[in-house]
Amino acid sequence: MEVTALCIKLLMIVMMLLSEHDQKVYAASLHIDPNRAQFFVYESLTFHCEGVSDCEVVHESKGKISCNKTNSRTSTGSSCTVTNVYVDDSGKYWFDAGGGNKSNIVNIDVTDGSVIMEIPALPVMEGEDVTLTCRNKTTSSQTLAHFYNYGIFISNSSTGNMIINSVSKSNEGLYKCSISGFGQSPESRMIIRGFGE
Template structure:
């Protein structure tokens, strides 16, 4: 009987971290539009899924006060829209729920310049098609652009779009783009998840 009781006690100790991990991962963050870079005065919406209510947190600033008044309920959780973003709003964001759940995080960059790289803020799955777009703030027409990974030139596109038809781990990394006469974008990371990775 003593051995049985000891086994049950050990099993309880082993199980506790697993329950904690599930609690941490209960809240899921999505972002709309799903890109890591924005021009000033654009808006970004954070969606919290998996729990009834979340608050947006920025790594260097804490909870976003404007979200307390603009937070809206959705069918899967809640959302908060931050309007008229500025370079000072750049950074890492995540959600925290009332019960202590913490979501995944995203990094966004807001630039006062004329060029951004439209690159997914959320991880993409291996095998998916991914389009990176070099966008000029001053024109809506297609513009030739150069693309770089870790600072090394990798592609020139006459349309400003670079399509990776089946993304793999080798495509993961830090990207930027340049439009002649308009300027260079900031750098942002493309994160690639393998099958089975969380």
């Protein structure tokens, strides 16, 4: 009987610790909408700060971003919309999660070029399917695109899309694309998160 009570007590402690851990992860969670790492100049994006009432996003070189007019409450925290992004808005972003902790980092690249690759800015879970889209600024029609991993050609696509089925850690790395006659996109890292990470 005492052993059973002890087991129950230990189980409750473990569950409590896991719950606290989940809350810390949740409270320090930064998301971006749309979830992509590359943007054309003058596009808009929204940062979502989970678990805080005031989304004060920090840029690695500019410091805190002013969101007085666009900061709004959400059901899980708050958000900050940045309109008309520029090349110097490229870089790493996070927010202060309190107690000396900061959220996860989101890295974006803003280009004044003609081509971007739509690649997730947030980590992708192992086993998920990922679509990389090579997009030309001046036309929305499907076009022949070339995809590269660490600068090495890996695929052609007549639709501008490259689908990676059931991603694994081996798919993690730097990707870019090009469209003949229009140039190439910046290079962005796709991060793959394993189960339990």
